[in-house]
Amino acid sequence: MIKLDISVALFLYLFFTVIVTFALWIWLERGSKFNTFKVGRENVWQCSVCSYVYTDTKNEDFSRCPRCRSINNKEVGGL
Numbered sequence: 435m436i437k438l439d440i441s442v443a444l445f446l447y448l449f450f451t452v453i454v455t456f457a458l459w460i461w462l463e464r465g466s467k468f469n470t471f472k473v474g475r476e477n478v479w480q481c482s483v484c485s486y487v488y489t490d491t492k493n494e495d496f497s498r499c500p501r502c503r504s505i506n507n508k509e510v511g512g513l
């Protein structure tokens with residue numbers, strides 16, 4: 435058994451807790467960027483025909499309006 439002072443043991447315990455917490459935080463934050471759905475400006479569309487504002491999860495150049503089924507261009511219809 436390695437003899438440790440109580441303050442050294444407490445310091446090591448807190449030190450490794452902080453290290454593990456930061457490592458888990460960075461690891462989970464890196465993975466969550468690909469999974470979470472964020473409503474950005476590129477996901478909000480306004481239909482050029484009926485001016486219906488809707489969100490589309492697909493980040494594409496063309497989007498179909500759910501109300502009038504017309505196809506909107508990103509430069510014209512996307513906000």
Ligand SMILES: [Zn+2]
Nearest residue numbers: 481484499502
């Ligand atoms: Zn429409």
